[in-house]
Amino acid sequence: MATTTxxxxxxxxxxxxxAWLTTTDHKKIGIMYLINSFVFFxxxxxxxxxxxxxxxxxxxxxxxxxxxxxxxxxxxxVMIFVFIIPILAGFANYVVPLQIGAPDMAFPRINAMSFWMxxxxxxxxxLGFVTGGAAAAGWTSYPPLSEDRPLAAIGSGQDLxxxxxxxxxxxxILGAINFLVTIFKMRAPGMTLFRMPILxxxxxxxxxxxxxxxxxxxSALIMLFIDRxxxxxxxxxxxxxxxxxxxxVFWFYSHPAVYVMVLPAMGMISEILPVFSxxxxxxxxxxxxATAGIGALGFSVWAHHMFTTGxxxxxxxxxxxxxxxxxxxxxxxNWIFTLWRGxxxxxxxxxxxxxxxxxxxxxxxxxxxxxxxxxxxxxxDTYWVVSHLHYVLFGGSVFGVMAGxxxxxxxxxxRMLNETVGKLxxxxxxxxxxxxxxxxxxxxxxxxxxxxxxxxxxxxxxxxNMLATIGGFTIAASMIPFLWNVFVSLRSGKPAxxxxxEANTLEWATSSPPPPYNFDHLPEIRSERPLxxxxxGRTAGH
Amino acid sequence: MTTDSHALVPxxxxxxxxxxxxxxxxxxxxxxxxxxxxxxEVMFFGGxxxxxxxxxxxxxxxxxEEFRATLQILPLVGPATILLILSSFTCQFAVWxxxxxxxxxxLRNMTxxxxxxxxxxxxxxxxxxxxxxxxxTLSSGTFGTTYYTLTGFHGAHVFGGVIMLSVVLYRGMxxxxxxxxHDAVEGASLYWHFVDVVWILLFSLLYLLPGR
Ligand code: HEM
Ligand SMILES: [Cu+2]
Numbered sequence: 001m002a003t004t005t006x007x008x009x010x011x012x013x014x015x016x017x018x019a020w021l022t023t024t025d026h027k028k029i030g031i032m033y034l035i036n037s038f039v040f041f042x043x044x045x046x047x048x049x050x051x052x053x054x055x056x057x058x059x060x061x062x063x064x065x066x067x068x069x070x071x072x073x074x075x076x077x078v079m080i081f082v083f084i085i086p087i088l089a090g091f092a093n094y095v096v097p098l099q100i101g102a103p104d105m106a107f108p109r110i111n112a113m114s115f116w117m118x119x120x121x122x123x124x125x126x127l128g129f130v131t132g133g134a135a136a137a138g139w140t141s142y143p144p145l146s147e148d149r150p151l152a153a154i155g156s157g158q159d160l161x162x163x164x165x166x167x168x169x170x171x172x173i174l175g176a177i178n179f180l181v182t183i184f185k186m187r188a189p190g191m192t193l194f195r196m197p198i199l200x201x202x203x204x205x206x207x208x209x210x211x212x213x214x215x216x217x218x219s220a221l222i223m224l225f226i227d228r229x230x231x232x233x234x235x236x237x238x239x240x241x242x243x244x245x246x247x248x249v250f251w252f253y254s255h256p257a258v259y260v261m262v263l264p265a266m267g268m269i270s271e272i273l274p275v276f277s278x279x280x281x282x283x284x285x286x287x288x289x290a291t292a293g294i295g296a297l298g299f300s301v302w303a304h305h306m307f308t309t310g311x312x313x314x315x316x317x318x319x320x321x322x323x324x325x326x327x328x329x330x331x332x333x334n335w336i337f338t339l340w341r342g343x344x345x346x347x348x349x350x351x352x353x354x355x356x357x358x359x360x361x362x363x364x365x366x367x368x369x370x371x372x373x374x375x376x377x378x379x380x381d382t383y384w385v386v387s388h389l390h391y392v393l394f395g396g397s398v399f400g401v402m403a404g405x406x407x408x409x410x411x412x413x414x415r416m417l418n419e420t421v422g423k424l425x426x427x428x429x430x431x432x433x434x435x436x437x438x439x440x441x442x443x444x445x446x447x448x449x450x451x452x453x454x455x456x457x458x459x460x461x462x463x464x465n466m467l468a469t470i471g472g473f474t475i476a477a478s479m480i481p482f483l484w485n486v487f488v489s490l491r492s493g494k495p496a497x498x499x500x501x502e503a504n505t506l507e508w509a510t511s512s513p514p515p516p517y518n519f520d521h522l523p524e525i526r527s528e529r530p531l532x533x534x535x536x537g538r539t540a541g542h
Numbered sequence: 543m544t545t546d547s548h549a550l551v552p553x554x555x556x557x558x559x560x561x562x563x564x565x566x567x568x569x570x571x572x573x574x575x576x577x578x579x580x581x582x583e584v585m586f587f588g589g590x591x592x593x594x595x596x597x598x599x600x601x602x603x604x605x606x607e608e609f610r611a612t613l614q615i616l617p618l619v620g621p622a623t624i625l626l627i628l629s630s631f632t633c634q635f636a637v638w639x640x641x642x643x644x645x646x647x648x649l650r651n652m653t654x655x656x657x658x659x660x661x662x663x664x665x666x667x668x669x670x671x672x673x674x675x676x677x678x679t680l681s682s683g684t685f686g687t688t689y690y691t692l693t694g695f696h697g698a699h700v701f702g703g704v705i706m707l708s709v710v711l712y713r714g715m716x717x718x719x720x721x722x723x724h725d726a727v728e729g730a731s732l733y734w735h736f737v738d739v740v741w742i743l744l745f746s747l748l749y750l751l752p753g754r
Contacts, residue, residue: 177578215582219589231681240684
């Protein structure tokens with residue numbers, strides 16, 4: 001590899017850490033995304049362990065009501081905005097340029113900036129805890145609660161929450177622009193749109209969603225900020241404002257955002273399933289159109305979060321919500337028929353991918369229930385919704401993240417993760433997950449509202465809550481083998497080689513980890529599986 | 543250390559720099575990036591406009607009684623509008639000039655554009671002072687809140703545009719642009735046109751649309 005002549009002064013600075021902090025290499029930036037996201041994942045996880053401990057039994061044992069509100073609000077905020085969205089962007093950062101045969105992202109320095117806004121924004125969010133109280137109005141921060149002046153007087157947490165989220169949103173928008181230009185303009189010769197790996201397609205659609213939706217929540221947050229700090233009256237009904245307006249603007253972003261939180265995970269699953277069943281993805285084009293369909297329909301269903309306000313046109317939003325389940329169902333069939341009669345290798349990435357499929361299916365069916373207006377009137381704001389959203393977001397996205405992590409770790413580090421420890425993690429995580437969230441269906445049906453710190457022991461919710469808490473701590477326990485695995489494998493894991501999984505796409509055609517600018521030379525690209533073609537001496541694909 | 547040996551190489555000299563300039567024909571990366579950025583800006587203003595329509599529609603009366611005669615096209619806002627529209631033209635003249643390598647015309651038009659932008663900002667500031675003295679503030683109900691939020695965010699974008707155009711002007715004076723290499727000029731001018739269009743919409747809504 002070419003080395004550049006450097007002045008002695010410059011080389012003195014080139015020590016490891018400095019190189020990482022100043023890098024514009026998409027692979028290093030991608031890895032920093034992952035590390036940063038996992039750090040916030042653990043922070044948000046610890047918060048919710050306190051929440052679960054508090055809910056294990058009736059009565060207040062560990063925290064006050066006020067602290068409880070801060071904890072569950074910040075848990076959700078951090079999980080959504082500083083863990084799941086960024087970690088998927090991190091995988092995309094690492095993998096997309098490799099998969100399309102590009103040397104880097106289109107705007108490497110903007111890419112670095114997008115990353116650095118995340119630890120900054122995340123820290124601002126958390127700063128509330130030490131400045132007199134973090135945001136406590138839920139991750140949705142509906143006014144009037146989030147504008148309540150007495151509450152605001154407690155601390156600047158809600159304002160820090162706003163500023164942090166605006167920063168993180170800007171990071172997402174810049175990232176989306178970067179992905180789109182990269183995907184449209186930097187593909188290697190031969191990499192036509194319909195030869196792009198599915199992950200690239202999902203990142204493309206995700207980026208469009210981010211580009212069109214995130215600025216809208218930025219506007220909502222800014223209006224909230226003006227109301228809180230400069231005597232504005234956007235959402236204050238006492239002076240002509242409208243709290244429902246906030247909900248509309250918020251969900252115009254936040255429903256598309258749920259696809260931002262899951263599409264790239266679906267993309268990784270769609271890379272993993274074909275590799276471990278030794279078959280091409282069933283119905284590549286159908287999958288692409290389903291993804292685009294979800295993206296388009298995603299903008300027309302936001303008010304299903306507002307059925308009970310009585311301020312939205314119920315039949316339309318209910319119908320659209322049912323419709324969006326259709327392309328989601330199409331994908332389910334893509335995945336199942338990819339597995340069907342495949343030669344399955346039950347390695348850890350596949351286990352997590354199967355976890356994704358089954359958990360996401362449950363979550364999707366839960367969603368379809370809530371899409372029916374009369375049912376939603378009964379279930380809205382109960383633990384049913386908590387169950388639904390965790391089946392899609394944890395059972396779906398987080399399992400997808402784990403699948404992707406086990407799949408791409410060898411590429412990123414040159415070493416394999418341990419399979420036995422990986423399977424142990426999967427078993428713990430999957431059983432802990434279901435122990436925690438399955439009972440919540442039942443709790444929701446029994447009428448337990450979400451966002452409460454305490455409940456009556458006569459309500460009949462005691463046992464299920466205890467079960468959920470045990471499950472929560474089991475999930476926490478599953479993080480021990482995970483961390484151990486990463487720690488040990490980094491030092492002494494089995495060397496991975498270029499292509500440990502016999503995979504199909506370009507990222508496996510270069511060394512592990514890849515050199516700066518990724519490829520010394522690219523194989524010919526004649527189909528969406530260039531490596532498969534190479535292995536089997538095929539020069540013409542479809 | 544070989545893996546890090548590129549860490550200090552400026553991006554312009556990196557192997558990917560070639561991709562930035564029409565490597566496969568069509569629109570260049572920076573210009574595409576700017577167009578996408580403007581899409582996000584449209585959505586941002588879309589959120590604010592939606593809020594404006596919503597509170598306006600819900601209000602019993604618009605403008606409210608005490609502010610019936612507060613927003614006046616003359617003497618400031620109308621002329622400022624004309625200046626901003628003019629500046630879009632001069633900006634485009636600058637782009638056309640650099641496309642045919644006419645640097646003198648490029649610099650002249652760009653200077654006028656920046657000057658017009660600054661004048662617009664000064665006029666808007668003066669107008670704010672007048673309105674404030676007449677009692678219209680950010681906290682005068684939904685009317686004041688929406689007025690200042692919309693025009694304020696527009697003004698902030700004009701400010702951003704002026705900075706962008708000034709950088710372009712500065713780089714132009716340093717001779718960095720030619721007919722082959724002027725993505726920054728194209729990008730900045732797209733941004734400036736966008737800011738102009740937003741103002742035309744805003745002006746029509748705030749000053750022309752009849753109240754009730
Ligand atoms: C089959 C497709 C889906 C349907 C029909 C659906 C339907 C719904 C409905 C109707 C609600 C509102 C329930 C209520 O508050 O009363 C809801 C809430 C929610 N959904 Fe889904 N959903 C689907 C997929 C997803 C996916 C893929 C995700 C994320 C990956 C997701 C994340 C959420 C979240 C986070 C909430 C709760 C928001 C909150 O109030 O805090 N959903 N879903
Ligand atoms: Cu939704």
